[in-house]
Amino acid sequence: MRNKKLAPCAARRLAAGLTLALLPWLAAAATRAAPPDLIVRNGSIYTVRGETAWVEAFAVRDGRYVATGTNAEIARLAGPKTRVLDLRGAMAMPGINDVHAHPLDGGYEDLYACNFAPSSTFEQVLARVADCAARAEPGDWVVGGAWSSTMLAQVSTPAALAALDKAGAGHPVLLRDETFHNRWANSEALKRGGITRDSADPAGGVIAKDPASGQPTGLLKEFPAFLALERQIPPRTQARQLAAARAAGATMNACGITGVQDAFSSEAALAIWSQVDRDGGLPFHMVASLSAMPSAFPAERTGLALVEAREQYRGANLRPDFVKLFLDGVPPARTAEFLQPYLPDAEHGAHYHGHSNFTRDQLVDLLVQLDRRGVPAKMHATGDASLRLALDAVDEVRKRNGMPGQRHQVAHASFIADADLARFRALNVTAEISPMIWYPTGLGMATAMAIGKERAERIFPVASLLRSGALVAGGSDWPAGQPTANPWTGIEGLVTRRDPFGAIPGALWPEQAVGLASALRIYTINSAEAMGMGRETGSIETGKSADFIVLDRNLFRIPAGQIHETTVKQTFFRGRQVHPRAE
Template sequence: MQQNKHVRPLAARIGAVLLPWLMAMAAIPATGAPAVPAELIVRNGSIYTVQGNKPWAEAFAVRGGRYVAVGGNADVAALAGPQTRVIDLHGAMAMPGINDVHGHPLDGAYEDLYACNFAPSATPAQVLARVAECAARAEPGDWVVGGAWSSTLMADISTPAMLAALDRASAGHPVLLRDETFHNRWANSEAMQRAGIGASSANPAGGIIARDADSGQPTGLFKEFPAFLALERQIPPRTQARQLNAARAAGATLNAVGITGVQDAFTSEGTLRIWSQVDRGPGLPLHLVASLSTMPAADPAERTGLALADGRDTYRGSNLRPDFAKIFLDGIPPARTAEFLAPYLPDAEHGAHFHGQSNYTRAQLVDLLAAFDRRGIPVKIHATGDGSVRLALDAVEAVRQRNGMPGQRHQIAHASFIAGSDLARFRQLGVSADISPMIWYPTGIGMATAMAIGPERAAHIFPIRDLTRAGALVAGGSDWPAGQATPNPWMGIEGLVTRRDPVGAFPGALWPEQAVDLATALRIYTLNSAEAMGLGRETGSIEVGKSADFIVLDRNLFKVPATQIHQATVKQTFFRGRQVYPRGE
C-alpha cells in the first residue's frame, strides 16, 4: 500500500511538539515523588537561548545529553542531586553551540598538520621561498602540496617566467599549490609531466588549462577541479593514519572555537569512510552532516553521485549523517568560471561579452536534482554568479513541480550575487542560502572579484539583510580552509554585523546597508544553520528536549562593541551534555 506523502511530515511535526513537552514532564516529579536528578546544571548565567519568545535564561539542566529544564535558578534547583555537576557561570554568557553550514574540516586539519602552507597575503616571491623551504625538507619522490596563494595573483603566476621560477624552487619535486578559494591550482613542470599534461592537452569540460599565448604551452595555472584532476590523481594518497589523525584534530579545532555541528561541504567516499571510523570509535565530538560528492573521484575506485548516495547508510552513525549531496553548478568570479547575468569586464582571453557558463544545462540540473530529491536527499548547490543562482532556483522550481511540495530543503552555497527579483524565491521555494562572511567581507577574494566584474558590481555581494527581510533561511559557515586559515565563527559573525574586515587587513565597509544586528547574526550561525542542515529539531537553540550543545564565552557579546566580537574566546564547549573543550575537566 502506498503511504500518504503527508503522513510522515505530519508525524514529524507532532513529534517535534511532543518531545519537548515529554522531556519537560520528565523533569517534574509526581506528587510525593522525588525528581530524577540532572547530570548537569548550569546556573547564574546570561544564557542566550536563541528562542524567539524566550531569548534569555538564567539556568538550565541536562539529563541524558538533553535539556530537561530551562529558566531561572529556582526552576532547575530541584533537579540537583548528589552526583549532579553544577557550573556557576557567575553572570558569564552561554549560548547554543555554533553550527557551521559549510566547511571542509578534514582538509583544513590535514593542511594544518602536513601541508606546505603560506598566507594568501604572500607575494609570488614569498610563495617561491616557502616552496624552496618545503622542497629542501621533502624526501625523494615526495610532492610539495599546499597553499594558499591569492586569486589576485592568477595573471602574475600564469607566465613561462614564473613557471621556470617555480621549477627552480621545487628542486625537482612535483609541486601543486592551491589558491585560497580551492578552485584553482598552480603546478610546476614536473607535476605536469607526471600527469601527462602538455601543449596538446585539451581543456576538460568545466575546467581550463591556462596557456602561454605565444607557445601554447601550459603555464602551470589550472582553473576548476576538472582541469587539475589528472594532477591530483598523481599525488600519493593520504595514509589512513594521517587522515584519522587529521579527523580527530579537526574535531578539536572546531570545538575550541565553539562549533558543535558542521556540514562537510564536499565529502568523497574516502572522507566519509574516515568520519565513520572516528564516529564508531571514540565518537565525533559534534554533529557532522556530509555532502556527498557528485564529481569524479580522485580515486577511481570510489563511488560518487547517486551510487554513493544509495550506499550512504553504510556510513551513518550516532553523530554522522550522510544526508546531503553536493553539486558544483559554477566556479568563482575571480577565475571567470562563475555565470553572471551581465558580462565580465573585457579581457584578451574572453572578449567583451563573456558571461561565464554553468557546468550543467537546465535539463541536466533538473534531472539530477530531481533524482536526489526523490531519494529524500537535499542538495548543496555551489552557485556564486547571479546567473547560476537563478539557474539553481529555476531548477528547484521545476523539481517542485515534478516531485511535489514541499520536497527537500536544498541549499545554494555561497549565493554570492543574487538578482533582486530572485530574493523572494528562496523563501517561496524553500531554499536555504548558505553564506560564508569570512570569504566576502573585505578580503583578497573580493579584490580579485572586482578585477573580473568591476568594483561597483563586486561591492554588491551577499545581500544578507535583503535575504532575511524576504524571509529566506540564511545559514552561516566558514568554508574553512578556503578563504581563511581558521574556522573561527566570531570573525564571520562580526563581519555580518559590521560588513568590515575584523582584523583591519582590508579597509572599508562592503555594502554596509546589508549589515544585520547581532541577534540575527547569532541566529544565522546557530538555529538557522541547524535547520538548513536538517538538524533544527535536534540542536541550534537551548530548548527542553534538544541536544545539550552549548558554549560558554569570555564576554557578553551584547555588551561589547561590535568591533570586539571577533576577539571572543570560548571558555567551554559541551556536546550532548559532555564537555569536549577543554578536555579533561
C-alpha cells in the same frame, strides 16, 4: 464518516510529528522522575529562541536539555550526583553550526601541508615552497596553499613557472588558491599529470597556456583541469586521515562549533568520518554532502551510486544526507556564470559571461531524482546566472514533485539579482553564505578585477534576504578563503560589513549589515535548520541536544568591532565537555 487508513509514509510522518510535539512534555515528566546530570547556573544564557531569549540557568540529563529558567527554579531539580557549573555571570549560548566547511582538508593541511597565508606575496610563496622542498623526502610532492586569487595573472607566465620549478628543487609542486578551485603546478607536476601543449581543456576546466609558445604555464582552473595531477599524488594514509579528522574536531570545538556540514564528502572522507564516529570520537553533529564529481580514485563511488550506499556510513553523529553539486566556479578565475559580462580581457573578449556546468534540463533531471529520494542538494553557485539556474531548476522540481520538497541549498549565494531574492522563501531554498571570505578581503579584490568594483561590492545581500523571509545560514568554508574556522570574524562581518582586522579599509555594501541577534541566529538555529537538524540542535530548548558554549565576554555588551576577539572558554556537545578536553 468512514476512517481512512494512512499511507505508511504518512503514518510515519504523523508519528514523528507527535513524538516531537510531545518532547517538552516528556522531558518535563522525566525531570520529575530523575535529577539532571548537569546544571549550568548563574549566567547570561542566550537561548536564541524559545519562551524567552535569556535565562539564568538550565539543566541537562542524558545529553539533552530538560529545563531552563531562573537559578532558583533549576536549583530545585538538583540531586546528590548532579554536577553544577557556575558561570559567574559569563555568557553562554548554543554551539555554532557551520553550514559549509571542509574539516578533513583543514585538519590535514594544518598537520601535513605546505601552508602559507593568502596574504603572502609571490616571493613569500616561493620561499615557503623552497623551505618545504628542502625538508621533503625523495619522491615527495610539495602540496599546499593558499595563494591569493589576485595572483592569477602573475602565476600564469613562463617566468613564474621557472621560478616555481627552481623553488621545488626537482619535487613536483601543486599549490591551491584560496578558493580551492584553481591550482598552480610546476613542470614536474605537469609532466606527471601528462599535461603538455597538446592537452585540450577538459569539460569544465581550463589549462592555461602561454600565448607565444603554446606551452602550459602551470595555472589550472577548476577540478577537471587538475584531476590528472591529483591522481598522481600519493594517497593520504589512513593513519594521517584519522589524525587529521581528530585534529579538525579539536580545532572546531575550540571555535565553539558543535555542528558542521562537510561541504564536499568523497567516499574516502565519509569512511574516515564514519570510523571516527563509531570509535566515539566525533565531537559534533556532522552532515555530509556527498560528492557528485568524478573521483581522483576511480574505485570510489560518487553521485547517485554513493547516495544508494550512504546508509552504511550513517552513525550517531554522522548524517550523509546531502549531495554536493558544482554549478559553476569562482569569479576571479572567470569560471562563475553571470547575467552581465565580465570586464574585457585578452582571453575572453568583451562579452564573456562565464558558463554553468549544467544545462537546465540536466540539473532538473538530477534534482528530481535526488528530491524524490529525500536527498537535498548543496549547489555551489557564485555567479548570479548560475544562482538563477539553481532556482529555476528547483522551481521545476517543485512543479513535478510538489511542495515543500527537500530544502535544497545554494552554497555561497554570493551575487543575487533583485528579482531572485524572494524566490528563496517561495521555493523553500536556503541561502548559504560564508562571510569569512567576503567581508573586505583579498578575494573580494580579485573579484573586482574580474567584474568591476561596483558589481563586486554588491555581494551577499543578507539584510535583503532576511527581509524577504529567506532562510539564511552561515559557514566558514574552512580552509578555503581563510586559514581558520573561527566563526566570530564572520559574525562581526555580518554586523559591520568591515574587515575585522583592519587590513582592508572601508565597508562592503553597509546597507546589508544585520543586527547581532540576526547574525547569531544565522550561525546557530538557521544553520541547524538548513542542515535538517533544527529540531535537534541550534537553540537552548527543552528536549534538544545540549550543545552549548561559554564565552569570555557578553557579545551584546561590547562594541561590534570587538566580536572577532571572542574566545570560547568551554564547549559542550551532547552535554559532554569537548573543549578544553581533559588531559
